[in-house]
Amino acid sequence: MSGERRLALAASPTEQAQVAAADLRQRYDWVPIGEAELVVALGGDGFLLQTLHAMLDRHRALPVFGMNLGTVGFLMNEWSPDLLESRILRARSFTVTPLRMTATTVSGEVVTYAAINEVSLLRETRQTARLEVTVNGRVVLPELVCDGVLAATPAGSTAYNLSAHGPILPLDSSLIALTPISAFRPRRWRGAILPDRTRIGFRVLDPVKRPVSAVADQREVRDVATVEVAIDRSSTLTLLFDPEHALDDRITMEQFVI
Incomplete structure (x- = not known):
């Protein structure tokens, strides 16, 4: 990719996510998760939680940039294969303590x-x-x-x-x-x-x-x-969001959904 951060790709087993993953593998360079500095996750909220839990189990919690290819995707960014490097560079980070x-x-x-x-x-x-x-x-x-x-x-x-x-x-x-x-x-x-x-x-x-x-x-x-x-203050997780779709803004706006 840009050479600045080594990225790993994780995708839900659903057909939609697998097709998207194949597209991203053609466009960008990826490394195994054991060598990565950041994970791009494709799927829905459930798959993102699975990805985060897997990292907690390995005691190696990498930042995660998720893209929604599931149903709700509240914890995800919008899916787009374009300009992924610049999106990650501009992303806002949020720390979550489980x-x-x-x-x-x-x-x-x-x-x-x-x-x-x-x-x-x-x-x-x-x-x-x-x-x-x-x-x-x-x-x-x-x-x-x-x-x-x-x-x-x-x-x-x-x-x-x-x-x-x-x-x-x-x-x-x-x-x-x-x-x-x-x-x-x-x-x-x-x-x-x-x-x-x-x-x-x-x-x-x-x-x-x-x-x-x-x-x-x-x-x-x-x-x-x-x-x-x-x-558990010994474990922290970092989620990355596009500036216009940041998690704190989404949580605030949920209070006004009728």
């Missing part, structure tokens, strides 16, 4: 996953979940009867959190949204907005009769007994 979920199952297994958008606790059966909620070790809800509850980052506040009627958080707000999903008791509780230094804990009150799963973005742990959620 959540860290530590889930302990009924059998005692401990599983830790990162979540870029949200951590969700969801009932596994027709029966509602019964959860105790703590903030920094203090019990704030002795019993939340619900279909589920989620903790969302600012970057994820316009995803599942928004569909559950949670608040939209500005990207630079240093906040976490704690949002119930179809709460039955207390019925009037609509959630909370917490500083991102907060440690949030969930304890399943009847995990055998009313089993609950915990999901960190797309990774699920079933039959959990307790779940702890906190910002």
Whole structure:
């Protein structure tokens, strides 16, 4: 490419993304991801999350410039094969700090996953979940009867959190949204907005009769007994956006969508 930055190409397995990837491979030079300084990702929001999680797993988080070849593409730039070098040079960068979920199952297994958008606790059966909620070790809800509850980052506040009627958080707000999903008791509780230094804990009150799963973005742990959620400041991710399609502007404008 320009010789200034070594770029790797990642593409969703969908036909549309694969055709676009073939076009880009003819136009530009690419290196394997292990030698790259930046990743160009083709697909939708789900594929971008997969790409980011794969880098977290490898403990090598490269900046990512995504182009939308999926459905929604809220976290993506517009697809165009032209002038890619200049777009990357002009791109605005945004740092995203993921959540860290530590889930302990009924059998005692401990599983830790990162979540870029949200951590969700969801009932596994027709029966509602019964959860105790703590903030920094203090019990704030002795019993939340619900279909589920989620903790969302600012970057994820316009995803599942928004569909559950949670608040939209500005990207630079240093906040976490704690949002119930179809709460039955207390019925009037609509959630909370917490500083991102907060440690949030969930304890399943009847995990055998009313089993609950915990999901960190797309990774699920079933039959959990307790779940702890906190910002993982040891892991940071960088997303790149065209100046006219920057993520902070998109999140702000979502508040005015009718």
